[in-house]
Amino acid sequence: MSSIFLDSPVNKEDVLHKADISDSRQSQKEQVIARMYQEHRQNILSHLLSMVKNRDIAEDLLQDTFVRLSNIPGIEVIRQPKSFLMKVATNLALDHLRQQQKKPVFETDEALEELISPEPEHLEEVIKTRHLEQLQWAISQLPERAKEALVLARLQEMTLKEVAKEMDVSQTMVEKHLKNALQKCRSALITDLN
Amino acid sequence: MKTNIPQNINNTAHEQAQEWFIKLQAEPDNQPLLDQFKQWLEQEKEHEALYLETCLLWQDMGTATEKVVSSAKEDATKTQGSHCKLETPKHVPKWFSKQRVLSALSVTTLVALVVALLPPHLWYSPDYFTTVGEQQTIRLADGSTLHLNSQSAVNVNYSDSFRSIELLYGEAFFEVAKSKTQPFRVSSQGVIATAVGTAFNVRQLEHEVQTTLTEGKLKVDFPRHNQEKIASLTLEAGQGVSFSKDTGSLSLTKNHELYLPDWKRHLLRLDDVPLSDVVALLNRHYSQKLVLLDIDRRAEKITGVIPLGDLDLTLKMLNKSLHLEANTLFHRLVLLR
Structure with missing residues (x-):
């Protein structure tokens, strides 16, 4: 519903003008993201279009991709975001396609055939599903407290400070839990690959 | 530092x-x-x-x-039958992030509007919910099945002596597992439907609560209106009842013989539904936002069946049968007049 507002293209002048006025760090970040948007928008959009084959949806996913990007801590000093952006966009498109398959829609026969026909995305999707299963397994094996920290930080989008307060532990402890979670998840994926 | x-x-x-x-x-x-x-x-x-x-x-x-x-x-x-401590609405983080990027992109003047348009599950934090265009089937602990239509939400509360479900908004179809000791109760803005083993559908609209039964027997209680006693009636299979939230009046409908409600068959069936509610129902299904510009036509009653899942087709039908012309803005906003 509110995507109508997100849909309005990022206005370069607006963003840059605002950045000129204040020299704060926040605007530096905005500036960096706006630049990345200008630079990579077209590539990512056509990649998304090739996957979802619908302009509106592709535009939506493009916005989502940059939302994800803007949530990356320290993004302002990253110099080569392109492959990251591509991966995020691919993930979002796969999620979208999977949802489409689950939901029976009023389709024409052609569209249905397209859905069934083996496409390159299919393999990617299989890999991604496997990947997710591994992560789920790793997360379910985590100690309860680490799991709790992860849920609060990742799903409730709390800051680490808020997580520490909620769990009544030090922030260092929260950081340890999260690092443990990251490590376990990574090694689960790597073990699976071997 | x-x-x-x-x-x-x-x-x-x-x-x-x-x-x-x-x-x-x-x-x-x-x-x-x-x-x-x-x-x-x-x-x-x-x-x-x-x-x-x-x-x-x-x-x-x-x-x-x-x-x-x-x-x-x-x-x-x-x-x-209890709930996990860490309940996390599925889509909340995403919406929060969207807000973040809005401010990150300096579209600050629009933030207030966006807050007003945030999906309702953000402030209800329900046990189960669906977003626009999404439908879900949930198997409950007792073997009953709950089908959630688009943009709908329920809370589930089970105990030894009852099974209670609250429809917070939207529409749901229930297939109830038989249990003599635990009646199955669905409340929706004061209307309470109690079943033993049955299948029925409850739909919340702006001014009405509609309950339709497709199998078994169902007792429906209505909230007190103007000092009257609490009204209650028992539905037979194939019957439905609409309760008007404004006047408290009831109207019975018949011929719901098919087991699955229309929305499970991707149809929107309308029996004398005001045009404003029709638009609201369509908005539950389509990510595009439909807006009825012609305020005079809001109360106009509509009867008919609209196929869901194809917005263009839906709009064409609205145009043909109701002479509503659709104008699409930014691919997102559909103005009807």
Whole structure:
């Protein structure tokens, strides 16, 4: 519903003008993201279009991709975001396609055939599903407290400070839990690959 | 600000990347930390890739965590009918992030509007919900099945002596597992439907609550209106009842012989439904926002069947049968007049 507002293209002048006025760090970040948007928008959009084959949806996913990007801590000093952006966009498109398959829609026969026909995305999707299963397994094996920290930080989008307060532990402890979670998840994926 | 810089010599580069990720997450506005991070990135060519790999992992972990939490929640409902402590509405983080990017992109004047348009599950925080265009089937602990139509939400509360479900908004179809000791009760804005073993559908509209029964028997209680006693009646299969929230009046409908409600068959059936409600119902299904410009026609009653799932087709039908002309703006907003 509110995507109508997100849909309005990022206005370069607006963003840059605002950045000129204040020299704060926040605007530096905005500036960096706006630049990345200008630079990579077209590539990512056509990649998304090739996957979802619908302009509106592709535009939506493009916005989502940059939302994800803007949530990356320290993004302002990253110099080569392109492959990251591509991966995020691919993930979002796969999620979208999977949802489409689950939901029976009023389709024409052609569209249905397209859905069934083996496409390159299919393999990617299989890999991604496997990947997710591994992560789920790793997360379910985590100690309860680490799991709790992860849920609060990742799903409730709390800051680490808020997580520490909620769990009544030090922030260092929260950081340890999260690092443990990251490590376990990574090694689960790597073990699976071997 | 003094911080421990994650550069323990014994750590591998990917561990350092993980530590940086967490440190920066903890203090995103710490400029000296950021400068040091930049130095670390420049140290080795692979550092940036490793860091971004960690960011991707973190994102995937979000999806995986959601699944772990929701399956833990299912287990909890199955075993004892209580809810898992960490209930996490599926889409909340995404919406929050959208808001963030809005401000990040300096569209501040629109933020107030966006808040007003946030999906309702944000303030209800229900046990189960669907967003626009999404439908879900949920197997409950007692073997009953709950089908949620688009943009709908329920809370589930089971105990030894009753099974209680609250329809917060939207529409749901229930297939109730038989149990003599635990009546199955669905409340929707004061209207309470009680079943033993049956299948029925409840739909909330702006001014009405509609209850339709497709199998078994169902007792329906209505809230007190103007000092009257609480009204109640028993529906037979194939009957439905609409309760008007404004006047308290009831109207019976018949011929709901098919087991599945229309929406499960991807149809929107309308029996004398005001045009404003028709638009609201369509808005539950389509991500595009439909707006009825002609205020005089809001109350106009509509009867008919509209296929769902294809907006163009729906709009064509509206145009043909009701002479409503559709204008689409920014691919998102459909103005009807």
